[in-house]
Structures are given as structure tokens and as C-alpha cells.
Amino acid sequence: MRPLTNDWDWAYHGPLLWTAIGQTLQMVLVTLVIGGLLGLGYGLALYATRRGGLYAAGGVYAVLSFVVNLIRPIPFIIFITAARPLTIAVTGTSLGVRAAIFPMVIVTIMATARLVEQNLVAADPGVIEAARAMGASRFNALIHVLVPEALGPLILGYAFLFVGVLDMSAMAGAIGAGGLGYFAISYGYDRYNDVVTWVAVGVIIVMVQIAQHLGNTLARRVLHR
Amino acid sequence: MTVEPIITFRGVTKIFATGKDQLRAVDDVDLDVRRGEIFGVVGYSGAGKSTLVRLINMLERVDAGTIDVDGRRVTDLDERGLRALRADIGMIFQQFNLFGGRTVARNVEYPLRLAKVPKAQRRARVAELLEFVGLSDKARRYPAQLSGGQKQRVGIARALATSPNILLADEATSALDPETTRDVLNLLRRINRELGVTIVLITHEMSVVQYVCHRVAVMERGKVVEHGDVYTVFANPRETATRRFIQTALNYRPSPEIVARVRERHPGRLVVASLADTGAGLDVSALTSGLDASASVVFGGVTQVADRPFGSLTLEVAGAPADVDEVVARLGRVAGAVVDLGTAANPLPDVRWVEPRDSEDEVATR
Ligand SMILES: Nc1ncnc2c1ncn2[C@@H]1O[C@H](COP(=O)(O)OP(=O)(O)OP(=O)(O)O)[C@@H](O)[C@H]1O
Ligand SMILES: [Mg+2]
Numbered sequence: 001m002r003p004l005t006n007d008w009d010w011a012y013h014g015p016l017l018w019t020a021i022g023q024t025l026q027m028v029l030v031t032l033v034i035g036g037l038l039g040l041g042y043g044l045a046l047y048a049t050r051r052g053g054l055y056a057a058g059g060v061y062a063v064l065s066f067v068v069n070l071i072r073p074i075p076f077i078i079f080i081t082a083a084r085p086l087t088i089a090v091t092g093t094s095l096g097v098r099a100a101i102f103p104m105v106i107v108t109i110m111a112t113a114r115l116v117e118q119n120l121v122a123a124d125p126g127v128i129e130a131a132r133a134m135g136a137s138r139f140n141a142l143i144h145v146l147v148p149e150a151l152g153p154l155i156l157g158y159a160f161l162f163v164g165v166l167d168m169s170a171m172a173g174a175i176g177a178g179g180l181g182y183f184a185i186s187y188g189y190d191r192y193n194d195v196v197t198w199v200a201v202g203v204i205i206v207m208v209q210i211a212q213h214l215g216n217t218l219a220r221r222v223l224h225r
Numbered sequence: 226m227t228v229e230p231i232i233t234f235r236g237v238t239k240i241f242a243t244g245k246d247q248l249r250a251v252d253d254v255d256l257d258v259r260r261g262e263i264f265g266v267v268g269y270s271g272a273g274k275s276t277l278v279r280l281i282n283m284l285e286r287v288d289a290g291t292i293d294v295d296g297r298r299v300t301d302l303d304e305r306g307l308r309a310l311r312a313d314i315g316m317i318f319q320q321f322n323l324f325g326g327r328t329v330a331r332n333v334e335y336p337l338r339l340a341k342v343p344k345a346q347r348r349a350r351v352a353e354l355l356e357f358v359g360l361s362d363k364a365r366r367y368p369a370q371l372s373g374g375q376k377q378r379v380g381i382a383r384a385l386a387t388s389p390n391i392l393l394a395d396e397a398t399s400a401l402d403p404e405t406t407r408d409v410l411n412l413l414r415r416i417n418r419e420l421g422v423t424i425v426l427i428t429h430e431m432s433v434v435q436y437v438c439h440r441v442a443v444m445e446r447g448k449v450v451e452h453g454d455v456y457t458v459f460a461n462p463r464e465t466a467t468r469r470f471i472q473t474a475l476n477y478r479p480s481p482e483i484v485a486r487v488r489e490r491h492p493g494r495l496v497v498a499s500l501a502d503t504g505a506g507l508d509v510s511a512l513t514s515g516l517d518a519s520a521s522v523v524f525g526g527v528t529q530v531a532d533r534p535f536g537s538l539t540l541e542v543a544g545a546p547a548d549v550d551e552v553v554a555r556l557g558r559v560a561g562a563v564v565d566l567g568t569a570a571n572p573l574p575d576v577r578w579v580e581p582r583d584s585e586d587e588v589a590t591r
Contacts, residue, residue: 126322133282133393134336134383135311137304145335148326222326224367 008195013187020183021203027097027169027179028162031104035165036158038105039112042068044142046117054128054138068110077171079103097179100172108165115157123150152223159215163208170204180204230257230293231391231423232281237290239276239447250276252447253290263417263424265434265455267470268444274427277444278393281425282314283307295390312340315384315422319396321376323368329379330355330364336386354382358412374405381412385422392416394426398433410437431474435459435530443467456531460501460561468579477526477537481578484539484566491523492569493543496553497577500527500536501561507538511555518544518552539566 042064048054049061074082080103087102088094127149131141147154170181180200188197239251250273258264266274279285280292283299291300299310324332330351337347355361358378368376377397384392394413398406414437416422428434434441434455442452443466450464462468472478478497479487487495500507512520520542527536538560542552557563567573 124320124322124325126318126320127324129284130316130318130322130324130383131335133284133311133314133316134387135308135339137308140339145324149324151326224326224369 006193006195008199013196013199016183016187017199017203020178020180020200023097023177024166024169024179024181024207027100027104027172027177028165030101031108031165031169032158032162034101035105035108036112036161039109040116042109042113043116043120044147046113047120048138048142050117050121054142064113068113071107071110072114076103076107076168079107080172080175095176097177100169100175100177104165104168104172107168108161111161111164112158115161116154119150119153119157120146122153148222152219155219155222156215159212159219162211162215166204166207228259228261231260231295232256232258232425233291233293234277234280235291237277237280237292238288239273239280239285240288249447251280254447254449256442256449256452258423258425259440260423261417261421262439263413263426263437265438265441266425266427266444267429267431267434267441268466269429272444273447274444275395276447278395278425278427281391281393282311282316312336312387313389313391315381315387315389315392317377317380317384317392317394317397319399321368321373321380321400323376323379323383325368328365328367329360329371332368332379333382333386336383340387350386354386357385358382372405373401374408377401377405377409378412381409381416385416385420388420390421390423392422392424394424396427396429398428399430406433407436413437431470435474435528435535439531443470454531456501456533456535459530459535460499465579468577469581472579473581475526475528475536477524477528478575478578479524479539481575483524484575487523487539487541488569488572491521491541493541494549494553494568495523495539495541495566496556497525497537497539497564497566497575498556498560499562499577500534500538507559509540511559512540512552513544513548516544516548516551518542518548520552520556 046061046064049057049064051058051061071079080100083103083106084094087099091098091102093099123146127145128141131145136145169177169179173179173182173185180203184197184200187193188200234254234256237251237254238249241248241250252273254277266277268274276285280287281294281299283302287300291298293299294310295313297310302310324335327335333351333354334347337350342350351364352361355364358381360375360378360382363371363375368379371379398409401409410433413424413426417424426433426438438455440453441455441458442449443458443464444450445464445466451458451462451467458467459471462471484495498507509520509522520540522538523541525536525538527534527538529535540556542549553563553565562577564575564577565573566575
């Protein structure tokens with residue numbers, strides 16, 4: 001055991017930090033990809049089944065929307081524990097990175113779904129009208145016209161989502177998933193070593209900046225305005 | 226000349242349910258659009274013009290009645306049939322509705338992709354279309370980098386990609402300045418003449434009708450209140466709505482306020498003559514020849530409608546009373562319709578004047 005001092009020791013903390021960064025990236029990226037894609041689908045379903053939508057179905061929309069509203073307000077730290085039986089059923093474990101990713105994906109789907117729905121509603125319905133007038137199927141108009149048209153804002157939305165997912169991954173540290181959150185709490189807070197906490201915070205800030213920068217760059221490339 | 230209709234409406238009604246109320250956006254319309262013509266649809270905002278035209282390619286479904294397009298009963302088509310129909314009907318829009326994330330060329334290519342045209346043919350067709358609308362050099366630009374007129378040209382190229390027989394234009398020039406409007410209208414004329422495309426053109430500007438349309442329908446509260454040959458409708462408007470439209474488009478007839486001002490300088494007998502079907506125009510000197518009277522034009526104008534002279538002239542006639550009467554009588558024989566406004570001392574009302582709509586019941590034109 002190291003003495004409880006306020007310092008940063010590369011030999012000791014360095015490898016721990018690298019592992020933590022790796023775990024965080026794994027959790028965040030896997031969650032963003034799976035949750036983001038499923039959330040895109042969910043969001044498309046929300047958009048399409050809205051009143052006046054391409055596949056308007058009030059009942060379906062009500063159910064889909066209700067589920068989102070049900071899960072979103074639950075604080076993640078509580079959700080992660082409440083969902084444990086389901087997590088075990090799906091991933092076979094309640095500990096570690098894999099177990100953390102499952103509830104993270106669920107919450108990310110819900111957040112992405114609303115984000116996608118909002119961005120599609122805000123997109124110009126004129127393009128759907130034009131595509132339909134040219135003989136496009138509803139599906140084609142949705143996937144090949146509306147989604148590409150809304151791509152810029154969607155990318156920015158995903159960059160925004162990154163922060164939320166990072167936040168969740170830190171909390172997931174609490175159930176032994178590791179990552180930067182776990183690193184900051186166990187080696188910083190618990191041992192009165194503020195320097196370690198600050199380093200973890202610094203790394204998180206850098207990650208967020210990079211993600212936002214990537215998002216902005218990509219969005220600019222697809223926007224053409 | 227009787228030409229077979231390409232679009233036929235019979236008893237067509239479209240109802241929108243807005244809350245508890247039901248709105249008859251299109252109300253029991255019978256109408257024929259002839260093959261190869263440019264057919265105008267005019268009316269104030271909310272009259273049902275867009276709805277009527279969107280029924281043609283079934284962007285809206287009818288609640289009653291039938292529509293036949295090019296031999297197909299479109300009101301019976303299912304979703305699959307509709308998609309085939311729509312490939313044969315081009316449509317352009319007031320806000321252009323271009324795909325902002327695609328280049329000009331890819332916008333024009335989209336309907337060809339939908340029609341599963343092979344890539345090489347798509348390329349050739351896109352190049353041909355851009356050439357036709359004069360935008361070959363803009364193929365790789367994005368819509369946001371184009372002017373309004375250029376955007377509408379892209380819209381037109383895209384609408385023509387699959388070589389439709391019919392082009393629907395919903396206020397296609399309403400977002401453009403007058404000069405650009407003229408360019409786009411000229412392009413539509415060319416499409417009509419060179420490609421034989423039947424065009425149904427919605428507008429709220431009578432000047433657009435005057436410039437490009439062969440026939441016109443006037444809509445009011447979901448009904449087609451008047452329709453026919455553009456010149457006939459302009460020359461003999463039967464409905465108040467139509468008269469008002471023409472009056473605002475061609476403000477050659479003096480309003481009562483203008484008449485009052487004209488009288489200050491011209492106290493003599495004022496006569497308003499409509500110039501329609503006057504053949505060689507109005508020979509003013511013939512009006513007074515051999516008479517002890519003079520006639521001078523104090524207000525008005527003459528323009529071309531459907532390539533024929535059309536307008537209104539207000540004349541002051543002065544001289545010996547009997548000769549003045551004779552001038553007015555001669556005028557009545559050569560002009561379309563003559564209204565005697567009397568003299569400053571003995572004024573008469575303009576019986577053909579139509580009051581403009583109250584600004585209150587006028588729905589804003591966005
Ligand atoms: N989807 C809809 N749902 C409910 N009401 C509608 C809908 N579309 C049109 N309407 C109503 O139907 C009437 C006719 O509308 P329409 O758009 O055809 O008018 P318009 O003559 O094209 O007017 P504008 O010159 O403003 O374009 C209007 O009162 C409008 O509010
Ligand atoms: Mg309209």
C-alpha cells in the first residue's frame with residue numbers, strides 16, 4: 001500500500017491510467033455505436049409513427065414514446081442497479097465492462113431516439129414531399145432523403161451524446177467496470193490524492209474536446225452551407 | 226379545336242378535418258386539362274389551389290369523385306401504382322425542395338436512381354438536363370451555393386429527369402424576383418413547346434397567367450368558379466373574384482379615387498373603354514373624325530395577354546354635346562366594353578369597378 005499522499009507517480013499511476021483510459025474508451029465507443037444505431041432506428045420509428053407521419057400510427061407512437069419517457073428520467077446510478085437482473089440475463093454477468101455496457105446501451109438508445117426524432121421533425125418536410133412526388137417509397141424518402149438531409153445536426157447530436165455516455169461510464173465504475181471514473185474515485189478520492197482526480201478530470205476534458213471537434217468537423221463536411 | 230384531356234376531374238372533393246370542423250379544401254370540382262397546354266390555377270391564399278394540384282399526383286387522396294390522368298384512374302391506384310404514376314408527373318415547388326446535402330447533379334440524378342436507370346445512362350441524362358436548363362457549369366455545386374432562379378432550374382431539371390408528360394408547378398416563381406420569374410417562365414414555355422409537356426401552374430399572380438398560360442381556372446373556397454381560355458377570361462370575367470384578380474394584375478382601370486383626381490384636370494366627359502378583341506387596336510383619330518369633338522387619353526394602358534392586345538383606356542371627350550355622344554357611341558362599337566363616367570359636374574359611377582378585398586379577410590400569403 002502506498003502512503004496517502006497528494007502526488008502523481010508515473011511508475012505507479014501511469015499504467016493504471018492507461019488501463020482506465022482503455023476501459024473508458026471501450027465502454028463509450030461500444031455504447032455509442034450499438035446504442036447510437038439502435039437509437040437511430042428507434043428515433044426513425046418515433047418520427048415515422050407520429051401523427052401526420054409517413055407511417056402514422058398513434059398507438060405505436062404512444063407506446064414507443066412512453067417507454068422513452070419511462071426510462072430517461074431514472075438516474076443512471078439507480079438504473080444500473082435496478083436493471084441488474086436483466087443485465088445478468090443478457091450478458092451473463094453483473095460485473096465489469098460488459099455488464100456496464102448493457103444498461104448504458106439501453107439509456108443511450110432512449111436518448112438517441114429523442115435526439116433523432118427532434119432532428120427529423122426539424123428537418124424540411126419539403127424534401128420528403130419532393131421525393132414522394134418523384135415516386136419514392138415512404139421508406140426510401142425516409143432513409144435516403146430525410147436522414148441524409150438531417151445528417152449534420154444528427155452528427156452534432158451524437159457528439160453531444162458523447163458527454164452523456166462518458167458520464168455514464170464514470171458511474172459504471174461504481175459496479176466495478178473500471179475506467180476513468182473508477183480510477184478517479186479509487187486512487188484519487190478514496191486516498192485523499194486530489195492530483196490523481198485532477199489528472200482523470202483533465203483526461204476526460206481532453207476526450208470531450210476531441211469528440212466535439214470531430215463532431216463539428218464532420219458536421220461541417222456534410223452540411224455544405 | 227377539340228383536344229383530348231390529359232387530366233380529368235369529376236366531382237372531386239377533398240375534405241380536411243381540423244379538430245371538429247371539416248374544411249372542404251376542394252369542393253365538387255369538374256375540370257379538364259388538355260394535352261399539351263399550360264393550364265393556370267389562380268385564387269387567393271387558402272382557395273384550395275395546392276390541394277387541387279396535389280390530388281393529381283395523389284399527394285393527397287380524394288374524399289369523393291374521380292381523377293383520370295393520361296388514361297389512368299389515379300383515384301383507384303394503390304401505393305405501388307401511385308409510385309409509377311408519380312414517375313410520369315414532374316413537380317416543382319415554391320421553396321424548390323432541393324436536397325441540400327447533394328450536389329446539383331446528384332439532385333437531378335435522384336429520380337433516375339428511383340427509376341433504376343443504369344449508371345452510364347443516368348450520367349448522360351443528368352448532363353443533358355443540366356444543359357437544357359443552362360446549368361452545366363453548376364453540376365458539382367450544392368443548392369446553398371445557388372441563386373433562387375438557379376435553384377428552381379435545378380428543381381425543373383430534376384422534375385423532368387424521367388421525361389414526364391405532365392409538370393405540376395406550385396407557385397414555382399413566387400419566391401423569385403420579377404426578372405428571374407420571367408426567365409423561369411420562359412423556360413417553362415420552352416418545356417411546353419419543345420418537349421410537349423402539359424403544365425399545370427399554380428400562381429396568385431395574374432401576370433404569370435397572362436404571360437404563359439393558355440387556359441386558366443379561378444378558384445375560390447375550394448370551388449372552380451370560372452375557367453376557360455385565358456383571353457376570354459381576361460376579356461369577359463364573369464366572377465367578382467376573377468375581375469378583382471385582373472384588376473389588380475393590370476391596374477389600367479382607374480379606381481374611384483384616381484377618377485376623382487383625374488377630374489380635377491379633366492372636367493369633361495370621362496369614358497373607360499376595355500380593349501379586348503379590338504383586332505388592330507384602337508384607332509383614336511377615327512373616333513372624332515368629322516365631329517366637333519376631341520378625345521384624349523387620360524389614364525390606362527395596353528398590354529399583351531395570350532399574345533393579343535388587352536387593356537383599358539380612359540378618355541376625356543369634350544366638344545359639342547351631340548358630337549360627344551357620337552364619340553362615345555363610336556367607342557362603344559370598337560371597344561370591348563365601355564363605361565360612361567359622366568362629367569365632373571354630372572359624375573356617374575364605374576359599374577364595372579370591383580372593390581379590392583378587405584385586408585381583414587385576406588389570408589396572408591405567407
Ligand atoms: N394537410 C392539411 N390539413 C388541414 N387543412 C389543410 C391541409 N392542407 C391544406 N389545408 C387547408 O385547406 C385549404 C386550402 O389549402 P391550399 O393549400 O390548397 O390553399 P392554396 O390555394 O394553395 O393557398 P396558398 O395560396 O396559400 O398556397 C386551406 O384552408 C388550408 O388551411
Ligand atoms: Mg398553395
